[in-house]
Amino acid sequence: MAAPNPPVIEFCDIARVYGTGAAEVRALDGISLKVEKGEFVAVMGPSGSGKSTAMNIMGCLDRPTAGRYLFNGIEVGTLTRDQRALLRRHYLGFIFQGYNLLARTTALQNVELPLIYKGLGRAEREAAALAALDKVGLADRAHHDPSELSGGQQQRVAIARALATGPHVVLADEPTGNLDTKRSVEIMELLQALNREDGLTIVMVTHEEDMADYARRLIWMVDGKVQSDRRTKGDA
Amino acid sequence: MLWETFKLALQAILRNPMRSFLTVLGVVIGVAAVIAMVTIGKGSTAQVTADVQKMGANLMILSPGQMRFGPGNSGGSERAFALSDVDRIIDQIGSVETAAPSRTSSLVAVFGNTNYQTRVAGTDSRYLTASDWAVAEGRSFTTAEESAGKNVCILGETVRQELFGRADPVGERMRLGAMSCQIVGVLAAKGASSFGTDQDDVVLIPFKFFGRRVAGNMDVPTIYISVRDGFSIERATNDITALMREVRRIGPGEEDDFSLRDMEQVASMLNSVNRVLTGLLSAVAAVSLLVGGIGIMNIMLVSVTERTREIGIRMAVGAQAGQVLLQFLVEAIVLSALGGMLGVALGLALAALGAQLLNVPFTPDAGTIGLAFAFSALVGVVFGYFPARRAARLDPIEALRH
Numbered sequence: 141m142a143a144p145n146p147p148v149i150e151f152c153d154i155a156r157v158y159g160t161g162a163a164e165v166r167a168l169d170g171i172s173l174k175v176e177k178g179e180f181v182a183v184m185g186p187s188g189s190g191k192s193t194a195m196n197i198m199g200c201l202d203r204p205t206a207g208r209y210l211f212n213g214i215e216v217g218t219l220t221r222d223q224r225a226l227l228r229r230h231y232l233g234f235i236f237q238g239y240n241l242l243a244r245t246t247a248l249q250n251v252e253l254p255l256i257y258k259g260l261g262r263a264e265r266e267a268a269a270l271a272a273l274d275k276v277g278l279a280d281r282a283h284h285d286p287s288e289l290s291g292g293q294q295q296r297v298a299i300a301r302a303l304a305t306g307p308h309v310v311l312a313d314e315p316t317g318n319l320d321t322k323r324s325v326e327i328m329e330l331l332q333a334l335n336r337e338d339g340l341t342i343v344m345v346t347h348e349e350d351m352a353d354y355a356r357r358l359i360w361m362v363d364g365k366v367q368s369d370r371r372t373k374g375d376a
Numbered sequence: 377m378l379w380e381t382f383k384l385a386l387q388a389i390l391r392n393p394m395r396s397f398l399t400v401l402g403v404v405i406g407v408a409a410v411i412a413m414v415t416i417g418k419g420s421t422a423q424v425t426a427d428v429q430k431m432g433a434n435l436m437i438l439s440p441g442q443m444r445f446g447p448g449n450s451g452g453s454e455r456a457f458a459l460s461d462v463d464r465i466i467d468q469i470g471s472v473e474t475a476a477p478s479r480t481s482s483l484v485a486v487f488g489n490t491n492y493q494t495r496v497a498g499t500d501s502r503y504l505t506a507s508d509w510a511v512a513e514g515r516s517f518t519t520a521e522e523s524a525g526k527n528v529c530i531l532g533e534t535v536r537q538e539l540f541g542r543a544d545p546v547g548e549r550m551r552l553g554a555m556s557c558q559i560v561g562v563l564a565a566k567g568a569s570s571f572g573t574d575q576d577d578v579v580l581i582p583f584k585f586f587g588r589r590v591a592g593n594m595d596v597p598t599i600y601i602s603v604r605d606g607f608s609i610e611r612a613t614n615d616i617t618a619l620m621r622e623v624r625r626i627g628p629g630e631e632d633d634f635s636l637r638d639m640e641q642v643a644s645m646l647n648s649v650n651r652v653l654t655g656l657l658s659a660v661a662a663v664s665l666l667v668g669g670i671g672i673m674n675i676m677l678v679s680v681t682e683r684t685r686e687i688g689i690r691m692a693v694g695a696q697a698g699q700v701l702l703q704f705l706v707e708a709i710v711l712s713a714l715g716g717m718l719g720v721a722l723g724l725a726l727a728a729l730g731a732q733l734l735n736v737p738f739t740p741d742a743g744t745i746g747l748a749f750a751f752s753a754l755v756g757v758v759f760g761y762f763p764a765r766r767a768a769r770l771d772p773i774e775a776l777r778h
């Protein structure tokens with residue numbers, strides 16, 4: 141039996157190895173960590189330290205080579221592909237480093253995409269998608285294709301898509317990587333508000349100390365290992 | 377969810393119209409080719425049947441020698457019939473309405489200073505009865521003219537036009553080769569036969585006149601026989617065969633040295649040629665349909681590769697493998713059904729045009745259309761399924777790395 145209030149995310153000695161033999165890369169080298177409900181965690185570390193790899197495993201987009209991953213106390217390793225898809229559909233929102241929007245598809249349709257799989261009706265879907273776009277300040281660009289949007293606007297569409305389904309956890313891999321400071325601050329304030337007011341659990345990778353300060357906790361990774369794990373200045 | 381998937385597929389199709397068009401093109405051409413070929417083939421079969429009906433369904437043709445296809449058909453050594461055989465057939469076989477001898481040769485017909493090469497047939501008025509052919513102007517041969525072998529003749533419509541234009545030739549004298557003869561009638565126009573020959577390109581003269589002046593003997597190479605209405609062709613065939621075996625003194629166990637064909641056999645012979653041709657063309661068309669299907673598969677494969685990222689995105693936001701599979705499947709079916717419909721329309725248009733050019737009836741066949749359509753849908757399902765399965769098996773992060 142799982143504990144009454146299990147952590148949202150629990151890594152037990154997770155390893156992820158790419159390639160074999162001489163080409164073997166240990167992207168994650170035995171990581172253990174817990175993220176409780178309602179936390180806002182920033183992950184930092186040098187390039188290639190395994191941040192994205194860890195996020196992909198948390199997001200059920202990738203599977204660890206070794207170790208156990210518990211999501212809300214559920215052993216993800218025992219789930220089928222379809223069950224993992226359901227986890228992503230109902231509990232997880234993922235914001236990618238490179239947006240990953242559908243081309244030749246309007247911002248609104250992009251945000252609607254996860255809602256289609258969630259089984260929402262047309263009107264309900266459109267309303268939810270518009271509300272999410274409004275939250276990121278893009279309601280007036282709802283009918284533009286990604287090719288007609290700036291990098292920052294595209295990233296905000298991607299954020300709206302992650303938020304639209306009302307997930308329990310948002311995983312953001314460098315959400316402000318392509319944005320100027322002003323836009324970055326806006327996004328961070330948005331995430332912070334979602335965390336504080338709606339109790340949304342957020343794990344975010346960033347390269348900027350300033351952005352990490354919006355989180356309450358900072359995990360520092362080096363060479364596929366957790367080097368430090370502490371409260372941030374922003375943790376009031 | 378199915379409706380959603382259908383809309384997703386439609387969206388995906390419309391998002392890249394050029395790719396969709398190219399995908400569909402193969403099926404359009406394949407289906408159109410099959411439908412055009414089969415429809416025209418059926419039309420010409422119907423035409424042959426109608427032609428044979430026109431020639432007289434009760435007509436039979438008796439000729440010496442066994443009819444064989446291909447090499448080994450020994451020409452010349454066959455024993456001809458005699459005029460007395462014609463009378464025997466009429467007198468002794470109850471189911472026979474009438475019979476007529478026929479022998480033909482190619483001669484030049486001359487009137488005034490106009491020459492025209494035509495087919496001259498030595499026969500008698502019973503031939504017109506047997507083949508259900510009317511005299512349009514003038515009259516047929518009299519019994520006296522026939523038994524005396526008088527130099528009279530009846531013109532086919534084509535010969536009349538060539539030599540006399542619109543003028544009335546009845547009563548005129550003309551030359552046939554070295555002979556002079558008097559025109560007593562003109563035959564009703566009959567048109568082209570299924571063989572493509574002009575049946576009106578003929579001059580009829582009494583058989584005895586032909587035997588004496590053209591052939592030099594009274595051998596009969598062909599006897600036309602018509603069976604009375606209501607009597608079975610099979611029965612008549614048996615009776616005539618028995619009679620001819622007796623007359624020609626063929627011992628039991630020996631093979632017939634003559635052959636008797638009825639028009640149904642002629643029709644089925646023509647139609648079997650027709651079927652072979654239609655089958656051949658349809659096979660070619662079917663191959664093009666198959667190639668069209670492979671085209672779909674190919675483009676679906678390419679599109680899966682192209683769209684692997686899209687598949688990754690869909691799975692990352694919560695699509696299950698089955699849903700992605702279904703989307704691609706529906707996409708393929710919609711595309712091939714669209715192609716099928718366009719192909720049916722194009723094929724019918726081609727068939728209508730071809731029927732008009734070839735002068736055969738346009739007979740669209742629901743079965744053929746349904747079959748071609750079903751096949752194109754099947755092509756879509758089969759060839760859409762395999763690439764889609766490949767797409768759906770990817771891990772989201774794998775797909776996203778593309």
Ligand SMILES: Nc1ncnc2c1ncn2[C@@H]1O[C@H](COP(=O)(O)OP(=O)(O)OP(=O)(O)O)[C@@H](O)[C@H]1O
Binds near residue numbers: 159188194
């Ligand atoms: N698909 C892959 N195949 C092989 N090696 C990989 C693959 N993905 C990542 N790696 C390797 O795993 C290690 C960790 O990569 P990862 O993307 O997690 O780093 P990161 O911390 O996100 O870096 P960055 O800050 O540059 O985004 C790197 O050495 C990288 O080269």
Ligand SMILES: [Mg+2]
Binds near residue numbers: 191192193237313
């Ligand atoms: Mg990274």
